Amino acid sequence: MSRRLILTGNDAAAEAMRQIDPDVVAAFPITPQTELMHKFAEHVADGEVKAELVLVESEHSAMSATVGAAAAGARSMTATSANGLALMWEIVYIAASYRLPIVMPVVNRALSGPINIHCDHSDTMGCRDTGWIQLYSENAQEVYDNILQAIRIAESPEVLLPVMVTFDGFIISHTAEVLEALEDDIVTKWVGEYDPKYTLLDTDNPMTFGPLDLQDYYFEHKRQQMEAMREAPAAVKKIGKLYGEISGRQYELIERYQLDDAEFVVVALGSTCGTAKVVIDELRAQGKKVGLLKIRCFRPFPETEIAEAIKNAKAIAVLDRSVSFGAPGGPVHKEIKAALFGTGSTAGLVNYVYGLGGRDISMDHIKQTFADLETIADSGTPTDSLRFLGLRE
Amino acid sequence: MAELMEIRWHARGGQGAKTASLLLAEAAAMDGKYSQGFPDYGPERMGAPMRGFTRISEEPIRVHCAIYTPAIVVVLDDTLLTAVDVAAGTPDDGIIVINTLKSAADVRGEMDLKGRRIYTVDATGIAIDEIGRPIPNAPMLGALLKVSGLLSLDTVIAQIKKKFSHGFRPEVVEGNVRAIHRAHEEVRGE
Known part of the structure; x- marks a missing residue:
């Protein structure tokens, strides 16, 4: 069974996040993403999700909080646009390097200057070499579907990389259109209980994230990151097919x-x-x-x-x-x-x-x-x- | 209904055209149709000319650009008639519904427009009477439904009640519903 809804792209993203109910969400407003987190914050305030919503003081902090939470073993999300993504860039790169399966909707918007709030892809294209998987969405339906798939892609043991789900600012984020959403129990089952293999809080298997890594092993870690990226296409395809089985909408690369x-x-x-x-x-x-x-x-x-x-x-x-x-x-x-x-x-x-x-x-x-x-x-x-x-x- | 019905809204910031363009799309979706509703975001100043767009179709809508050739244009403020080319791209049998005290014939003369079906209604007056504020979006929806037959009045009123019941007092919602009914009755053509 599916539910026929009419939602803006932002609300479709917030609906997917409501159903995922991540452990931790960090939020900082920036047009045109702001309404996405407004809607998610409503779900938090209404007690519809158990997520810990962290209201941070900048996007740099949003990504830092998300990285910290993810390293501690929490399923973690944030969202941003344009200059916000630019401000978090340093930590965006670190999130991928730590192999943290963070999912982040990015509402595409032009970078300043001159200042402009409308859509282009300069924000996410500027991040194309940060080690994140990037899924671009055509409409509100794909925003919703891609976010649900991104959780599974990011958390695939052979991948363990963060995923950006992008959609066009205003053109999609602020346009109300019809989409089919899954029932809550189907999504709960689809994303499953998060069982991270490597976490800071696993005291039986102590480990470290982001230590000093100089001429001795940094190179090897980057090579391993490349290997994770090479594993990603098969995971994206496999999960796109599995998603087709529960939704009737199959996705490929x-x-x-x-x-x-x-x-x-x-x-x-x-x-x-x-x-x-x-x-x-x-x-x-x-x-x-x-x-x-x-x-x-x-x-x-x-x-x-x-x-x-x-x-x-x-x-x-x-x-x-x-x-x-x-x-x-x-x-x-x-x-x-x-x-x-x-x-x-x-x-x-x-x-x-x-x-x-x-x-x-x-x-x-x-x-x-x-x-x-x-x-x-x-x-x-x-x-x-x-x-x-x-x-x- | 044509394969894809496109409606363009012309208003000034603060008159509720964004809400109306989305509300019509939401009502169409509730009616089992496919739809899009979106405003043309500019500097978002109160009183500045702005546009809203609604698409309605029996089929899924894939196009994601602005509306250039609307079958229907709704004008929420008659001072825009000389400031903006509200008829741009409309076909000869296109519909233009205007919030004004003037008659359709007078407006036609002012706009120097040939063809098109022009309708007028005093939506601001109705809004002041029924809602107590000069926000003409709800009555203009009533007028639009009368002259276009796009959706049933009941469908749109149900959506208004659903959408407005969260943020407005019951008497405001009821005022909006009365305003829709009145504009539906009072809109006039040539």
Whole structure:
């Protein structure tokens, strides 16, 4: 049985957290995440959860409290956005290095400056090398589903890494839409009793977290962290399949939308994928062979699956909602280009930076992108392979 | 109903357009439909022009951009008629419902608009009478339902009672319900 609800993305995240009922949650407000923790704090105040809610004085402290709680063996969560994530960055890196299975919803928002509260991916893309698993969500349903799966992924014994579940600020966080939520008892059973293998409070097996680790073993610890990341894709897929069994909604690392015979492919993350699917249906009805590669799991990056999915395309447009200043393209574009290296792909590849600071991406923008791809397929990769969508100059 | 019904709300900050755009979406969802409700967040100043959006469909809604070609536009403040192009993107048979003391014909003349179906109602006056505050969102929902037939009045009133019962006194909730009924009766076309 499932419950049909209409919730904003923030409320969907808070609903998942209510059902998970973590041991410890640290909270500090930042737009557009604030309402997520407002809602969760209501659940705490109403006695609907047993979680210890720690109201901290900054995001740096939020992540520090979460790390401390997780190291002590508590199932721990926090949530943030943009500059909040930037402020906690030091501890974000430490959380992964300690192999703490923290789950953190991140409501994507542009980084200052100038100050902007709206969506782009510069916050989480800036964290792509911190050692966290990153799951991007298309809509409120996926926010809810990804958070429930993230707990199991993070706590998988072969993984033990923190997970960021991201969703687009305002576009998803503040839009009310319909989703199916699971019954409480199903979720309780799904996440299970947390039984951490390594904790500070296990006095029979004393251990230390974060000691001085110099030239002697630091390198080995980093290598082991890389190995955990290599184990993650199999865990993400396994848990995505198991989740399908209880919800009817199965998840993979990537979603292939009309991709089997697609000649012209758009690659995107987050809410833009929904808009792209509608455009693809329209263009398919006109007989055009167009498709979407949606990247759900950006870290670890499912290179082989992605290359396999798009290697036969004639032209590919990678949509980046963030900038990698000084690099030849956006973060997603660089990964796609690297993934295609050695596959024999002759696809024309073009990168579109779009939607910075919440600039809307319309169906017309995506139609224009597919029209551009037809031109590119005829003439080869253009010299202006870094372009803009929706730029007003 | 068309495959996807798109409604755009024009208001000034503080008039309740965010609440109305979400409330209509919530009522549609309660009615078994798929829906989205979202405001266009700007600087969030009281009195500044703002927009809200509602989508309603029998099918799951995947699109996540702003609404550019709404079949219906709801205007909560008639001073916006000369400040904002409220009719932008509406089809020739589109509906525009306006909170104003003026008649639909007068508004048409002022806007210099051809086509479209224009309706007017004194939602602010109704709100002052029934709720005691000039917040025109609830009566505008009543007017919108009358001219569009999007959802039943009962569905929306049930949702208002559910949503407002947490934060408002019973008499405020009842005032809102009376305001919806009155605007539903009093809205006029050309």
